[in-house]
Amino acid sequence: MSTGADPIRYATADEVLLALSADTEPATIPDHTRERAIKRAASATEKWINRTGRAFHPVRVGAVDEPRSWEVHDVQDARSWSPAKVILDNARPVPLDPAEGDAIEIRSGRDQWDDVTDEEGDAWTLDYRRRRLRVFERRLAITPRDDPNTSFVRLTYRYGPLGEEVQINEDNVVESAPPDVREAVAAKAASMLALNDNTTLDIPDDGQLTSRASRSEALKAAYEETAAEYSGFSPL
Known part of the structure; x- marks a missing residue:
C-alpha cells in the first residue's frame, strides 16, 4: 500500500x-x-x-535553505567575460520563480553574496531553451585572497518539462x-x-x-x- x-x-x-x-x-x-x-x-x-x-517533473538543484549546495560557476569557465556567459549544468531549466524558492546570487565580497533574483533583465538574463545564463553586473576588483572571478555566481533552480503539463x-x-x-x-x-x-x-x-x-x-x-x-x- x-x-x-x-x-x-x-x-x-x-x-x-x-x-x-x-x-x-x-x-x-x-x-x-x-x-x-x-x-x-x-x-x-x-x-x-x-x-x-x-x-x-520539476527537479531542484541544491537545497533552498543551504546555499553551499547550489550550482556555482567561475568566470574562467564562461563562454564570454563581458557579460559573463555560462551554461547551466542541467538542460531545460524552468523559469526562475522566487515564490518557488528559486534564487540567483552574485558574489560581492569574499563571503558576501547579493540576491539578484528579482533583477532578471537588468543584472542577468537566462535563455531557458539554451540554458545560457548571462550576468551583467559583477565585481571586478581583486582583493587579497579573493579573486572575484572564482565562484562569481550561484543559483538554485528547477529543471524539467518546459511548457508542458505535469501530472x-x-x-x-x-x-x-x-x-x-x-x-x-x-x-x-x-x-x-x-x-x-x-x-x-x-x-x-x-x-x-x-x-x-x-x-x-x-x-x-x-x-x-x-x-x-x-x-x-x-x-x-
Whole structure:
C-alpha cells in the first residue's frame, strides 16, 4: 500500500512487478514486496534523471535553505567575460520563480553574496531553451585572497518539462511521463528487484526468474536502450 508520502517516481509498483514477471497478479503480492517495488522505482527514477538529464517533473538543484549546495560557476569557465556567459549544468531549466524558492546570487565580497533574483533583465538574463545564463553586473576588483572571478555566481533552480503539463497522482507517480520512459524505469527497478532473495519467494516463477542474474541483465539492457535514445549516449 502506498501513500502520498511515497517518493516521486516514473513507474508504479504494479508496472515494476509486471516487468519482473508478466504472470504476476499484483493484487496477490505481499505488501512488503510492493513497498520494495516502490523504493526500487524511486531509485530507478533518480538513476534515469542522472543518466539522461531528462526529468519529467520539476527537479531542484541544491537545497533552498543551504546555499553551499547550489550550482556555482567561475568566470574562467564562461563562454564570454563581458557579460559573463555560462551554461547551466542541467538542460531545460524552468523559469526562475522566487515564490518557488528559486534564487540567483552574485558574489560581492569574499563571503558576501547579493540576491539578484528579482533583477532578471537588468543584472542577468537566462535563455531557458539554451540554458545560457548571462550576468551583467559583477565585481571586478581583486582583493587579497579573493579573486572575484572564482565562484562569481550561484543559483538554485528547477529543471524539467518546459511548457508542458505535469501530472502527478496522489501516490507521487508522474503519470505524464512518456510510456516508454515509464516502461524503462519499471525495467530498471525490476532489474534491481530480481536480485533480491525475498522477491523470488513472492513472485511466481514462470521460467523468467530461473536465472535471476540473466533476468536482471535483460531488464538492464531494455532500460539502457531507452535511456540511450533520450540521452544520445550509450555506455554499451
